[in-house]
Amino acid sequence: MKDRTIYTLHSNICKALANPIRIEIIDVLNDKELTFGEIQEITGVMKSNLSQHLSLMVSSGILMQHKEGLNVFFKLSGPKIGIACRLMREVLIENMKRQSDLINQFMK
Amino acid sequence: MKDRTIYTLHSNICKALANPIRIEIIDVLNDKELTFGEIQEITGVMKSNLSQHLSLMVSSGILMQHKEGLNVFFKLSGPKIGIACRLMREVLIENMKRQSDLINQFMK
DNA sequence: TTAATAGTTTATATTTTTGTGAACTAATAA
DNA sequence: TTATTAGTTCACAAAAATATAAACTATTAA
16 A cells, blocks of 8 residues: 655645745745744734744744744744745746636637 | 735645645646546545545646546646645655754764 | 446535634743 | 743634535446
């Protein structure tokens, strides 16, 4: 029987991106490290909820965190996440373009 | 107020990858077009369930489909999905490596 | 026209994800 | 030592995702 463990592990990485708040977090952490409080201010998400999202992202390995005094800093664990994320955004843009082309066909 | 529509749309693309069966589908469609029946045989997923997964992937724009006689063919709607997907896999491998390095530290 | 094949749709049950508020913990400051 | 700040954890409700089975549709073949 075929082992599909890799697909589950792989999909767990994808799940870590599969939420609007988490996409925004990836976006804002793209080029810089930010504290919990800064991320909260930018996203406007309630702290308990934000903490859950961040902890999911850390445990799935796409973010790293470290504490300095009272502040917890978060950053992307590597550059590939940002790149993959930007590719997905391009896929989205391509899809929207296809859609609009299709609509224009009908309107013509 | 900030418009976060793009994050929702972007996360919808990511959601289309956020499932082990769908990752396997992306994987097998990487370099070729396949019929529903072929995908079913490879994945071993029940037809009604497979149809739901494929239809989600088509409506999110990551797959395209066309019918020929009794068969429905599926393919990736572009190369970027495959590339993004491979990047995610690399992220996974990096994460696993980090984990194992950490464990080795403790064992030493 | 009837049957067979290939796939879709629908209803439903189960599981997973998400958001909220309250209680909690850790580090610093008074 | 007590209060404050910064964040986490927990319990729970609501929403979304998933799997299954049965009924359905479309195309081709007999």
